[in-house]
Amino acid sequence: MKFTSLLCHTILLFVHTCFAGKTQQQSKNNETVVEINHKCIKSEYIIKTSGELAAISSCSILSGSVCIENFNSDTLYLGQIQEIHGDLIVKNSSQIIKMEAPDLSFVEGKLELNTLNSLTYISFPKLETVDALQWEVLPILTFVDLEAGIKNINSVTMADTSLTGFGGFNTETLRTLNINNNRFLEKIESTVSKITGDLLIAANADNVHVSLPNLTTVTTLTIKDTESINMENLQVVGKSADFSHNSFQKLDLSHLRSLGDTLSIIKNKNLNEVKLEKLTEVSGGLIIIDNHDLNNLDFFISLKSVGGATEFQGDIQSNHFSKLKVIKGSAILKSSNKGFDCADWMKNEVGKVVRGGKVECGSGKSNTTEILLVDEDGKSVQGGTVINDNKETGSRSGFTKQKSGATTSKLSRKMTTLISIYIIGFLIQLI
Template structure:
């Protein structure tokens, strides 16, 4: 009799335990403020909900047990947290967000391979990642203001948005990404940052700032804009790129601005740029050569200290043409190509000038005639403004 009575009671208790466990694994938000809270999830192989590590969490938090998180993993303003990890979580369907964690020095996700979005900001003590399984899938990645020197452990195949900025110790970033479908922005990291995208074939928009080397050997198409601003690269080589931007809507620019050590730009196959092409204030750049460039949907704006640019294939410039150099240049070939029905359709300026910005006194590269400093300054300011406005107008047509 006793045994017969005990069996239903035991079954009842097991049922309660299973129900409680199921409820714990499926609650909308599981909040973790201690290791005990994290250990309560150990029986869950799948967590259907968000995991939030609260601001009271401190020391070491390890979320072991769950393999799949159908939700977000979020930790913000936990000033006492020093270590966060999981040996079991392999996928996060939502965002993995870490913000304002001043003492976090260890981030160890031993099995993580897939996450929808990575948002890491203000992690001043985090010097490295321990991601041995390697994250290969993510739609969006933002890593900003960390102490990381490398991003080993993140090696994506494709991504919509990738932003790496203000990581002052970051020295290398190499990834197998083949396609960036929205934007890539590498900005204001360490001055010695080497960036490598060996497999990148296509990107929507790309911006590089404050990097020492950029390797894009496979890049063939940029659907939007491609810009290099304030870098320390000696050379920018894209041997396979054929187009930047869209001819259909006149959008997508190509820019090289204020790269102080740049001596070489090599894009031998580049044929079309949907918007503008700008090369300005690259102090060490003495030559410009785009042997295949035939179409520019916006304006061409070159200023600096370089010899006569080589644009032998140029057939159609929808916008203006502003060519000003402090070195002697020959404008004769370009002089004959501007006007109604000709190659250059917008405002035309071509001259040797004493001011690389094109706003000081100078001489016309074709005739060599001199003008007074005052009149030339006024003329240059007016033409420069007209040129910019014309270029913008053409780019939006």
């Protein structure tokens, strides 16, 4: 009898647990267990009306992704929602002007806002944790409230907005930081110290100031169209670094030690000072082209090896490598400066360190470009001159080959052998 009563009691508890309309889930801190109403549990919520949104806005915790598309109201209000265990996606909703989530502090997945052409105002005052922030095509967005500051985030993409400043992110590590095509964005600030993927800042306001004072490590780096940049503590770039079309005067990379690929410094119209005193290795190429005010390329004072080609163009007065041991590619320099001495540069700066490429130099001092071909052992195998009909490209019509002694010797031996064979054949016919 007691057994039967106990069994019935157990069954009743089971039924109550299954059908009472609630389930249990750990909260974001993984310490407390809270009960969630069944209406707050779903793999995905597709929301198109304010009524559908109101039906879930009383959930403090939502288990599942929320996708809001073609929304029919000018205000998107997330009510009492504190946590979303999934993605929050709002897209293709031209009516939305204002978006408010007064209690939202946690989004397990990404927070994506895409193609919201009327959105001007976003308020997430308590948001601290989100995996990825992906905001694109918000052309008149001008105000964002992130009062608490996002402390846990892996990726940030912000493109095509009308924001004037970027901040509110207090994190040490990011996977991606991509800020582009925000035409009024004048200030970008972050305390991030490590970016494991790409850092891209480009096509924002012409006078944008970028401050990343704690950044030490990044995989791929692209900085374009900026007025000032603070990355003075950067130490390692895992792949390539590209600084192009900027208006800053100074590029301070005084703590940078190595690059895993190519370093490009191209068309920075006001650049006149570069600091790279600790850079010892560039695993790819080294390209410095058309920086109008950058005349002295003498800042590679510790550089020992370049894994690809070097190419320098501009009004270059001097270029010295005090510790360079090897360039595993070609070395090309084209200077419009009449005082630049190509013969000295080819002989004393790069001629002895190039392995398996060409050494090419032209300057305003002469109407010719000197070319020297070098094998992988560093030996000159061919040389010549190009007449510069066009100073930018040069004309190959005046190129004259100069065979090295080793090459000439090989040709002489081949000619001797052919003559010997001919004579022997002739004598055999006579016999």
